[in-house]
Amino acid sequence: MDFTELVVSHRRSVASHVIELTLTHPSGDLLPGFFAGAHVNLRLPNGIARAYSLINPSQGLPTPCYVVAVAHAAPSRGGSAWIHANVEPAQQLMVSEPVNHFGLEPSAAEVWLVAGGIGITPLLAMAHERQQQGKAWRLHYAGQSRAHAAYLDALPNGATDLQLHFDDEQGGNVPNMAQALRNLPPSAHVYCCGPAAMMQAVREAATAMGHPASALHFESFAASTDATDHSTDEPFEIELSRSGKVVQVAPGQSALDALEEADVIVPSVCREGVCGTCECDVLDGDIEHRDSILSDAEKAANQTMMVCVSRAKGARLVLDL
Ligand code: FES
Structure with missing residues (x-):
């Protein structure tokens, strides 16, 4: 895998404990394009490498920048904590070309995007991509609180169904995925990125409703200890x-x-x-x-x-x- 030195052109806070980084080529060159669901790998000076979903879909065309968001994991294994503490504008980072194991199925008439916390990042790109293509999309976005929900104000208008769930507004209860799924057409593809427990709940609910495994797509942002x-x-x-x-x-x-x-x-x-x-x-x-x-x-x-x-x-x- 090839890595290129890119420069952090912008850093901003997008939610409690979440920062957004914009990465550009030092010479202003365009960067390789990608489709929603892609990620880049960042190789950090502390020797740790981490994958971050790309937020700004380029429809496969060369793009002036890559935008990623980094949530401060607790506990951090050395990636997110280092980035939050050390990465500032003008800093150079080694960044891979985009890789995509979580792309949208082009023939899907319906997609249900299910985000937990920072799992919103690839799904936000998917929502924008579907919107730009004039295709239907539904979103379920769950998080600890609105303050922790990155890009809540950046969701494109036009979701067929938009479900928001914040634990602190629901007496600490996590979302009921069987209920959330109830109106989903059997032909829909499901894309879920979030904590392991949420992905398992989505898998079980969708399977129980008859959605085939080939229509269920998951991306994890953290490895399981097992x-x-x-x-x-x-x-x-x-x-x-x-x-x-x-x-x-x-x-x-x-x-x-x-x-x-x-x-x-x-x-x-x-x-x-x-x-x-x-x-x-x-x-x-x-x-x-x-x-x-x-x-x-x-x-x-x-x-x-x-x-x-x-x-x-x-x-x-x-x-x-
Ligand atoms: S090195 Fe990342 S999946 Fe194996």
């Missing part, structure tokens, strides 16, 4: 189809770490199963998926895996490397 904890994992081996080389993955070791130890270079950024950089094609063997990127249908297809977190279900995998 994904990155390899301490109790069993060993397995990886055969590299192009060289025939066999790499042993030790107990408690990630496949990515084992490959790197064997001098097999696989590009990686987050190492937490959320950015998609380390995706490898799998030619044989059953995969235990732990990433937050692939859809249920993609996981069931057993054709590709994120080697930073995912493993073999059995004793062996054959990768197209």
Whole structure:
């Protein structure tokens, strides 16, 4: 993955504990375009890399800037806290080209966008993209309070259905997803980005209403601890189809770490199963998926895996490397 040095041209607060950064090329050059749902990876000077959704959809055309929002995570694992404390206008950051594992299905007549907290960022881009294309969209936006809800005043007009839920206005109750979904046409595609519990509630409610897995799309902004904890994992081996080389993955070791130890270079950024950089094609063997990127249908297809977190279900995998 190629990174380019971009400059922070603007920083502003967009909600309690959320800042927005505008990133531009130091020479004013246009940046590669992207569609809603895309993210860029920021490689920070403290050695940490993080993925942030792009807010300003460019309809695939070259764009003068990338706009991202960073919520101060509590507790922070070193990414958001560092950005909030250190990133100011004129600072240069290493930024990847846009990557999109969460794009809108162009043929979808109806989409329901479900945002929890800072999960609004890719969905805001989707709302704007659907609006610009003259296509229908619905939004459910939930958060702790209005003060914590970024871009509440920047939602485009024209939602077929706009549901807002703020816990502090509802006696601390979280939204009821079965109720929120009740008027959704069966043919709609659902796009959800938010906390793990919210995504699970959406998945269960949509599935119970008969929405197929292929119409449910999720993006996580944080890795689950189960994904990155390899301490109790069993060993397995990886055969590299192009060289025939066999790499042993030790107990408690990630496949990515084992490959790197064997001098097999696989590009990686987050190492937490959320950015998609380390995706490898799998030619044989059953995969235990732990990433937050692939859809249920993609996981069931057993054709590709994120080697930073995912493993073999059995004793062996054959990768197209
Ligand atoms: S390095 Fe980000 S998903 Fe593996």
